[in-house]
Amino acid sequence: MKKYLLPSIKLTALLIVLLAGIYPLFIAAVAKMAPGKGDGVTVMHHGKVVGFANVGQKFTEDKYFWGRPSAVDYNATGSGGSNKGPSNPDYLKIVEERIDTFLVHNPAIKREDIPAELVTASGSGLDPHLSPAGAYAQVARVAKTRGIPAAQVQQLVAANTKVPLFGLFGPATVNVLQLNMALDDLK
Structure with missing residues (x-):
């Protein structure tokens, strides 16, 4: 069980950082370059x-x-x-x-x-x-x-x-x- 638990936790943490942090910030930055500045x-x-x-x-x-x-x-x-x-x-x-x-x-x-x-x-x-x-x-x-x-x-x-x-x-x-x-x- 230990063999699978630690990689699962690492993968979950990585995906949280990528999909809940970096990706939304990237999309917000792209929107600020669009007409209307994303609004x-x-x-x-x-x-x-x-x-x-x-x-x-x-x-x-x-x-x-x-x-x-x-x-x-x-x-x-x-x-x-x-x-x-x-x-x-x-x-x-x-x-x-x-x-x-x-x-x-x-x-x-x-x-x-x-x-x-x-x-x-x-x-x-x-x-x-x-x-x-x-x-x-x-x-x-x-x-x-x-x-x-x-x-x-x-x-x-x-x-x-x-x-x-x-x-x-x-x-x-x-x-x-x-x-x-x-x-x-x-x-």
Whole structure:
């Protein structure tokens, strides 16, 4: 027993030092070199902090583009999905309610043309992005509410669309907060 106990204690002590001491310090040092210095990247608009770059926000007014629904009501301290599968009756009821709400506010869109991302929550519940299709589906509502031409709003969506890295890696995305800030800056 002595033959195995001493090496086990040494290995445990070594792993504690490495994994509970050196590794976290290394990760903290790397984070301090990242944008935001490891505290997240805040978004400023007209001298005020309006949010974080990678955390979705709740927009419910018709004059704004709506982001993806959140199972945690956009609470970053409780990030997570609903854990309900696509055949769960409660989940299906929530999705149907979201579809009905979307159709009431966007009568120009047909039910089958609603992008799934506008009625289903992401895994984190904090997704700040939409696909371009999710943004374009809301153009008519936003343009009508703001009294501006739909073509101008479409141009704004196009200008705020981030293309995949090298045109290959990942989908095209639109950051909803940045798009809404650009809308507010229109005169």
